[in-house]
Amino acid sequence: MTQKLIIIGAGMATGRALETLLETAPDAYDVTLFNAEPRGNYNRIMLSPVLAGDKTYAEIETHGAEWYAQNGVTCRFGERIASIDRSAKTVTSENGDVLAYDKLMFGTGSNPFMIPLPGHDLAGVIAYRDLEDTERMMALGPDNRCVVIGGGLLGLEAAAGMAARGVDVTVVHIMGHLMERQLDEAAGYLLRRALVDKGITIKCAANSKEILGKDGHVRALLLDDGTELPCDLLVMAVGIRPNVALAQQAGLAVGKGIHVDDQMVTSDPDVLAVGECVEHDGAIFGLVAPLYDQAKVAAKTLLSEEAAFVQKELSTKLKVTGCDLFSAGDFADGEGREDIVFRDPARGVYRRLVIENNVIIGAVMYGDTADSNWFFGLIKDKTDITEMRDTLIFGPAYQGGTPLDPLAAVAALPRDAEICGCNGICKGQIEDAIAAGATDLGALKAVTKASASCGTCTGLVEQVLAVTLGDDFVMPAAASICACTDMTHEDVRRMIKSQRLTSMPAVWQECGWKTSCGCHVCRPALNFYLLADWPLEYADDPQSRFINERKHANIQKDGTFSVVPRMWGGITTPDELRAIADAADKYMVPTVKVTGGQRIDLLGVKGEDLPAIWKDLNDAGMVSGYAYSKGLRTVKTCVGTDHCRFGTQDSTGLGIKLEKTLHGAWTPHKLKLGVSGCPRNCAEATCKDIGIICVDSGFQISIGGAAGMDVKETELLVQVASEEEAMDVIKAITQLYRENAKYLDRIYKWMAKVGLDWIEARVVTDQAERAALVDRFEISQSIYRHDPWAAHVKEKAKRYQPLARLDLEAAE
Amino acid sequence: MSDWIDIASLDDVPQRGARVVKTTQGCVAVFRTANDEVYALDNSCPHKGGPLAEGIVHGASVTCPLHNWVFSLETGLAAGADEGQVATYRARVLDGRIELEAAFLAARSAA
Ligand SMILES: Cc1cc2nc3c(=O)[nH]c(=O)nc-3n(C[C@H](O)[C@H](O)[C@H](O)COP(=O)(O)OP(=O)(O)OC[C@H]3O[C@@H](n4cnc5c(N)ncnc54)[C@H](O)[C@@H]3O)c2cc1C
Ligand code: SF4
Ligand code: SF4
Numbered sequence: 001m002t003q004k005l006i007i008i009g010a011g012m013a014t015g016r017a018l019e020t021l022l023e024t025a026p027d028a029y030d031v032t033l034f035n036a037e038p039r040g041n042y043n044r045i046m047l048s049p050v051l052a053g054d055k056t057y058a059e060i061e062t063h064g065a066e067w068y069a070q071n072g073v074t075c076r077f078g079e080r081i082a083s084i085d086r087s088a089k090t091v092t093s094e095n096g097d098v099l100a101y102d103k104l105m106f107g108t109g110s111n112p113f114m115i116p117l118p119g120h121d122l123a124g125v126i127a128y129r130d131l132e133d134t135e136r137m138m139a140l141g142p143d144n145r146c147v148v149i150g151g152g153l154l155g156l157e158a159a160a161g162m163a164a165r166g167v168d169v170t171v172v173h174i175m176g177h178l179m180e181r182q183l184d185e186a187a188g189y190l191l192r193r194a195l196v197d198k199g200i201t202i203k204c205a206a207n208s209k210e211i212l213g214k215d216g217h218v219r220a221l222l223l224d225d226g227t228e229l230p231c232d233l234l235v236m237a238v239g240i241r242p243n244v245a246l247a248q249q250a251g252l253a254v255g256k257g258i259h260v261d262d263q264m265v266t267s268d269p270d271v272l273a274v275g276e277c278v279e280h281d282g283a284i285f286g287l288v289a290p291l292y293d294q295a296k297v298a299a300k301t302l303l304s305e306e307a308a309f310v311q312k313e314l315s316t317k318l319k320v321t322g323c324d325l326f327s328a329g330d331f332a333d334g335e336g337r338e339d340i341v342f343r344d345p346a347r348g349v350y351r352r353l354v355i356e357n358n359v360i361i362g363a364v365m366y367g368d369t370a371d372s373n374w375f376f377g378l379i380k381d382k383t384d385i386t387e388m389r390d391t392l393i394f395g396p397a398y399q400g401g402t403p404l405d406p407l408a409a410v411a412a413l414p415r416d417a418e419i420c421g422c423n424g425i426c427k428g429q430i431e432d433a434i435a436a437g438a439t440d441l442g443a444l445k446a447v448t449k450a451s452a453s454c455g456t457c458t459g460l461v462e463q464v465l466a467v468t469l470g471d472d473f474v475m476p477a478a479a480s481i482c483a484c485t486d487m488t489h490e491d492v493r494r495m496i497k498s499q500r501l502t503s504m505p506a507v508w509q510e511c512g513w514k515t516s517c518g519c520h521v522c523r524p525a526l527n528f529y530l531l532a533d534w535p536l537e538y539a540d541d542p543q544s545r546f547i548n549e550r551k552h553a554n555i556q557k558d559g560t561f562s563v564v565p566r567m568w569g570g571i572t573t574p575d576e577l578r579a580i581a582d583a584a585d586k587y588m589v590p591t592v593k594v595t596g597g598q599r600i601d602l603l604g605v606k607g608e609d610l611p612a613i614w615k616d617l618n619d620a621g622m623v624s625g626y627a628y629s630k631g632l633r634t635v636k637t638c639v640g641t642d643h644c645r646f647g648t649q650d651s652t653g654l655g656i657k658l659e660k661t662l663h664g665a666w667t668p669h670k671l672k673l674g675v676s677g678c679p680r681n682c683a684e685a686t687c688k689d690i691g692i693i694c695v696d697s698g699f700q701i702s703i704g705g706a707a708g709m710d711v712k713e714t715e716l717l718v719q720v721a722s723e724e725e726a727m728d729v730i731k732a733i734t735q736l737y738r739e740n741a742k743y744l745d746r747i748y749k750w751m752a753k754v755g756l757d758w759i760e761a762r763v764v765t766d767q768a769e770r771a772a773l774v775d776r777f778e779i780s781q782s783i784y785r786h787d788p789w790a791a792h793v794k795e796k797a798k799r800y801q802p803l804a805r806l807d808l809e810a811a812e
Numbered sequence: 813m814s815d816w817i818d819i820a821s822l823d824d825v826p827q828r829g830a831r832v833v834k835t836t837q838g839c840v841a842v843f844r845t846a847n848d849e850v851y852a853l854d855n856s857c858p859h860k861g862g863p864l865a866e867g868i869v870h871g872a873s874v875t876c877p878l879h880n881w882v883f884s885l886e887t888g889l890a891a892g893a894d895e896g897q898v899a900t901y902r903a904r905v906l907d908g909r910i911e912l913e914a915a916f917l918a919a920r921s922a923a
């Protein structure tokens with residue numbers, strides 16, 4: 001006797017289940033198919049090509065009216081099932097029809113998640129799930145603006161599809177990089193670059209606050225930072241939730257999704273479930289590959305054949321033309337895991353394999369994904385890769401044969417092959433220069449300019465040297481920043497400027513970093529370089545700073561901190577002293593000490609008390625001393641004309657002015673200044689990074705002093721007549737130092753490399769250059785001249801507290 | 813079956829950062845990597861007791877803020893030439909919440 005099968009939902013999973021069922025046993029069931037959408041099965045994942053105009057709806061329909069008729073499926077499209085009575089074995093549809101079943105199959109899919117932002121119910125706020133949503137987006141044209149919340153797979157496909165129609169699209173993503181679940185930062189950076197090239201605006205690390213409307217229709221999205229993004233349509237693509245309401249009502253076992261066993265049977269033996277609405281062994285599903293497996297198993301179960309669903313590795317691809325990416329498996333960092341990273345900056349190619357116990361467990365690829373299936377196969381089969389390790393990253397073409405000798409490849413290049421793209425230098429010119437006696441990289445750079453600009457071709461130039469000179473060639477061992485890269489600080493600084501790299505992932509990619517995200521040596525350096533070169537564009541990364549700068553207090557050997565309020569030019573008042581004394585009492589500061597820079601140091605403050613003590617000091621008018629930063633620390637002064645009988649100028653006043661101008665300035669290393677009122681030099685200005693000695697005829701500015709591990713006297717740079725000019729020269733030196741020196745070089749070390757004359761030419765002789773340096777200094781200071789204490793008290797105080805306290809319960 | 817204690821939301825710890833959980837036996841540092849993995853370690857460096865929660869996190873490692881020893885977040889072992897190990901505890905993320913294994917508390921109070 002034919003049994004009755006009722007299916008709820010005509011989605012991708014039930015569609016495949018029906019096909020399998022009807023192919024194997026066309027007469028086993030009398031099937032009724034309900035669908036809330038007013039249509040039958042179609043290929044939902046092809047909605048993106050429909051949106052982009054590459055396909056039509058007709059092309060993505062998988063089962064037409066004819067197919068259902070031929071197979072005797074009763075279709076009730078546009079009709080939702082409202083309830084289920086499992087004891088009576090009936091379903092009730094929206095309009096009240098009651099139908100009996102022998103077997104029931106759930107395939108209700110997911111509901112798109114809508115962030116409950118104020119305004120989310122305005123007209124023009126939609127999800128991206130079905131044909132209706134797609135049509136809403138297709139109705140937009142070049143005069144329209146759209147905001148997409150969510151920089152995952154779905155959000156980006158929506159954005160790219162609309163951008164292809166000329167719509168002005170902005171993607172707002174809460175995380176630091178796009179598709180963070182599938183991609184690491186480096187691949188995310190390349191994807192972003194490609195989407196920006198398509199005219200899409202991308203805002204990462206952006207928090208949506210409110211959806212603004214006008215006459216009940218969406219008008220703009222408001223971000224946390226006050227930015228308003230005007231739009232005619234707002235698409236939310238931030239995730240999905242299994243659609244389980246109906247199953248819950250029916251009393252089935254439901255967790256995140258409807259619980260099913262390996263046979264796709266729910267807690268009721270006559271009810272099956274497939275697709276995004278199920279939960280199997282703790283997992284829920286959002287891609288079609290596993291759903292198709294589930295569908296086949298469900299069909300067999302309905303026919304009482306044996307089958308079991310097994311979860312498999314999944315891979316992801318993005319259906320956006322020109323953005324080839326692939327990711328699979330697990331690519332988190334971990335102990336015992338190794339990375340093989342390959343970057344080809346020129347072609348925009350990035351490949352990363354994560355290996356554990358000689359097996360690939362994860363892969364991320366961007367730009368060239370031709371070999372992705374091969375790698376995916378190695379992941380799924382857990383192939384031992386020991387034998388091919390050296391050439392693995394180059395893909396299947398390099399396996400089996402002898403690994404390519406890179407030198408042989410260079411040797412085979414013709415004389416007119418271009419080696420240095422920036423300067424158009426070809427192999428022949430380099431060979432000629434070598435024959436003429438330029439036998440090391442430095443000499444070659446000087447003679448031919450090869451590798452003297454952006455530096456990416458340095459390796460190639462060295463190989464030409466090696467091939468040409470044979471055994472006479474010794475690879476130079478220029479110290480690289482750290483083990484993550486072969487590049488020197490100077491090379492990286494040049495790349496950041498010449499290639500306009502404005503983010504860390506951009507630097508990692510374009511400079512070929514060998515780790516996924518750097519280390520404690522290179523990250524602080526890169527953070528500084530980026531911030532120095534792009535003060536307006538780059539967002540400082542506190543997690544790449546040493547603790548002293550991250551928490552704006554100096555860490556001590558016992559893990560407590562020291563706090564140094566700023567005293568401009570070393571001047572204080574009785575009120576400030578009282579406030580400092582009160583704070584010291586209140587926070588039980590064990591040691592109060594006067595520093596070498598004429599400030600008061602409160603030593604031994606507990607980390608969690610920091611925001612509170614700062615607030616007290618802020619309230620008394622004091623701000624952060626940066627007494628611990630790679631930036632301006634203090635300006636030491638003498639008493640000058642105010643009180644001293646020898647004083648020639650107001651040295652204290654100049655010190656205060658300098659400190660107020662320079663405070664907050666980040667520099668490659670700490671920066672200390674001193675101003676003395678006469679050559680007696682009571683402020684010891686001649687062993688500071690920048691020292692000023694006031695004399696009757698003006699101000700002598702000298703630089704490059706030190707009184708730390710090295711003791712050095714400053715060298716005279718210039719004498720100027722007016723205080724304004726002295727200020728300008730000092731700003732210009734600071735900016736020049738910031739833009740050029742290697743991270744962690746004090747001025748004297750930098751000076752030893754570039755020479756005092758070079759500095760003098762720029763900040764003294766060339767007036768236009770000095771003015772430009774001063775301008776850039778001011779631009780940077782417009783962002784960074786602020787009190788970090790106040791900001792942290794306001795926004796980050798919570799971070800200073802313990803995450804949780806598990807010591808209280810035990811104390812009861 | 814092990815018992816897990818809900819500690820806080822994942823977002824309460826910055827990416828590539830850490831915060832501490834106070835217990836009767838001292839502080840445990842809870843780390844979050846760039847890939848949103850979480851790890852829990854004693855907040856005390858075996859070298860000279862540096863607070864690891866204040867270090868720079870890179871990959872699945874942390875560098876002690878006092879003298880730059882590098883420790884694996886997974887095993888607690890010091891990297892390179894340095895020798896030493898920090899106690900590690902089981903931690904996980906479930907539905908955006910950080911959880912620590914209850915047994916670790918018991919182990920700590922027994923210590
Ligand atoms: C734009 C887009 C692009 C995608 N791209 C990809 C991709 O590239 N690769 C990939 O693997 N996956 C992709 N996906 C995900 C994929 O489409 C889903 O995983 C898949 O469609 C889920 O199938 P399903 O059968 O579980 O649910 P669905 O296909 O969503 O079908 C569920 C159906 O049930 C109906 N329904 C719900 N409740 C009831 C009720 N009470 N009564 C009657 N009917 C009901 C719904 O109307 C719906 O039609 C994409 C999804 C979208 C939206
Ligand atoms: S440096 Fe000269 S002006 Fe300043 S306190 Fe000393 S003696 Fe007086
Ligand atoms: S001189 Fe050495 S010991 Fe003294 S404060 Fe400076 S770093 Fe510490």
Ligand code: FES
Nearest residue numbers: 857859860862876
């Ligand atoms: S205390 Fe950690 S490295 Fe010294």
